Amino acid sequence: MAPPFSWTSGAVHADVVLGAGALGLAYALAWARGPRGRAAEPAAFFAGLGVLLLALNGPLHDLADYYLFSAHMVQHLLLTLVVPPLLLAGTPAWMLDAALRGWAPAGRLVRAATRPVPALALYSVALIAWHLPGPYQAALETHAWHVIEHLLLLGTAALAWWPVVSPSRVAPRIHYGAQILYLFAFGIPMTVVAAMITGAEEVLYPFYAAAPRLFALPPLADQRLGGLIMWVPAGLIPLVAFSVVFFRWVAAEADEEAPSVGGPLL
Secondary structure, eight states, X not given: OOOSSOTXXXXXXXXXXXXXXXXXXXXXXXXXXXXXXXXXXXXXXXXXXXXXXXXXXXXHHHHHHHTOHHHHHHHHHIIIIIHHHHHHHTSOHHHHHHHHHHSHHHHHHHHHHTSHHHHHHHHXXXXXXXXXXXXXXXXXXXXHHHHHHHHHHHXXXXXXXXXXXXXXXXXXXXXXXXXXXXXXXXXXXXXXXXXXXXXXXXXXXXXXXXXXXXXXXXXXXXXXXXXXXXXXXXXXXXXXXXXXXXXXXXXXXXXXXXXXXXXXXX
């Protein structure tokens, strides 16, 4: 598909803005009527919406959709490794639990799907399947499939982050020790996809082979750059999360032991 405008035009897509705006408005109304919470929560939530708007509008969106595979991989990283944990971390427990209790079948489904094994399995299947040449090419050629691709990547990534980030009491996160083990496995699916892409000896996606060239970057070099862009953050972001979980675990253990400090000797 020929690009309808220059990638520097900063085009804004109304459907994305309306969707993010509706989500932000619903959050703000619930926050105003509820017991509130920590100020960091709305900051994280609206940061997640901001990253979502950045990924699906303007130069990054246009580079990804019409020119560069590597730009598309930056977009997918934002949609899977940045937006979901920010939205989850920014949603107070009372707000999330009210939503889960509001419709019992949905609550049961979420509780089942956010356990570590099914959550990681669903995310892995979605991530690997959508980066196979056939589904990926279909998403690039048909806008409706592209929307479905992004929604599935966002949704399954939220499930995958849930065991570590969820504030919910209805579908809670797992224990700190289990979180650390889980995070070791979390980066594997993206590493597998990145290795497949980086190690390919030919262009996997004909769409980008035929796309207008930018920055004197040949299609195969662009593809390998995209693979590396996935590979490095796939290891670094879970490592950052691992460090955060570890220090939270240490702090929690210290809090549990604190009452005994200075207590009676007999």
